[in-house]
Amino acid sequence: MRKPIIAGNWKMNKTPAEAAALVSELKPLVADAACDVVVCTPAVNFAAVSELIAGTNIALGSQNMHWEEKGAFTGELSASMLKASGVTYVILGHSERRQYFAETDETVNRKTLAAVKAGLIPIVCVGELKEQRLAGYTDALVTYQTLIALSGLTPEQVADVVIAYEPVWAIGTGLTATDEQANETIGVIRQAVRSVYGEAADKIRIQYGGSMNPKNAHGLMKQPEIDGGLIGGASLTAADFAKVVHFEKAPA
Ligand code: PGA
Numbered sequence: 001m002r003k004p005i006i007a008g009n010w011k012m013n014k015t016p017a018e019a020a021a022l023v024s025e026l027k028p029l030v031a032d033a034a035c036d037v038v039v040c041t042p043a044v045n046f047a048a049v050s051e052l053i054a055g056t057n058i059a060l061g062s063q064n065m066h067w068e069e070k071g072a073f074t075g076e077l078s079a080s081m082l083k084a085s086g087v088t089y090v091i092l093g094h095s096e097r098r099q100y101f102a103e104t105d106e107t108v109n110r111k112t113l114a115a116v117k118a119g120l121i122p123i124v125c126v127g128e129l130k131e132q133r134l135a136g137y138t139d140a141l142v143t144y145q146t147l148i149a150l151s152g153l154t155p156e157q158v159a160d161v162v163i164a165y166e167p168v169w170a171i172g173t174g175l176t177a178t179d180e181q182a183n184e185t186i187g188v189i190r191q192a193v194r195s196v197y198g199e200a201a202d203k204i205r206i207q208y209g210g211s212m213n214p215k216n217a218h219g220l221m222k223q224p225e226i227d228g229g230l231i232g233g234a235s236l237t238a239a240d241f242a243k244v245v246h247f248e249k250a251p252a
Helices: 016-030 043-053 079-084 095-100 105-118 130-134 138-150 155-160 179-197 217-221 238-245
Strands: 005-009 036-040 058-062 087-092 121-126 162-165 205-209 228-231
Touching (some): 005 087, 005 162, 005 205, 016 036, 016 238, 079 105, 087 105, 105 121, 105 138, 130 138, 138 179, 155 179, 162 179, 217 228, 228 238
Parallel strands (some): 087 121, 162 205
């Protein structure tokens, strides 16, 4: 049985004071969550957030990292820096990083290997553009992105990774993949993992992301292949994010 994982991706939002206010409000609302709960904040908030979540069921996540351990990489953060700041999860290869910051499948792979080596849990993002879906390339693309990202890991390591399937056309647009579309593509990703890593495919958790919110989370999470969500906009208010965390309750 895979434990569901709901992660908030705050993107470039929230100052330390705002982050502290959001997490303080969130803590009691998700204290009884049946799933893993993660907040991926901008790095300037790590100190404030890690202090507030100590001893709670909320884990801290980063939105990026560099693959090198240290050196002349101005503006970058290493896996060991994240680890020492209380970070447990790190989002890698988000489509916004691929689109605006020249992230490639190869750099995502390097980062994934470095994260695992440092004891961080990567949340590796894959997903197709609208034109790629319309042209029928979705399955081939997510298979390729997934297998390149994981290349070099052992099956045991792959079992602990999290993949986020995020159709790019559904991110921040209010358009969601249908429950069936999301389930089907996540099934394709799981099959790709199985083809190389065998039974690790039954353990690896694969989230859906893209305009997931309190209204659609229940239906998406009922799908057998969907193990969680990566939540952007709806993670910026405690009440909405808590409702997604409690996806088992039908929307009011
Ligand atoms: P969204 O973002 O929920 O605002 O669509 C999801 C993401 O980009 O991770």
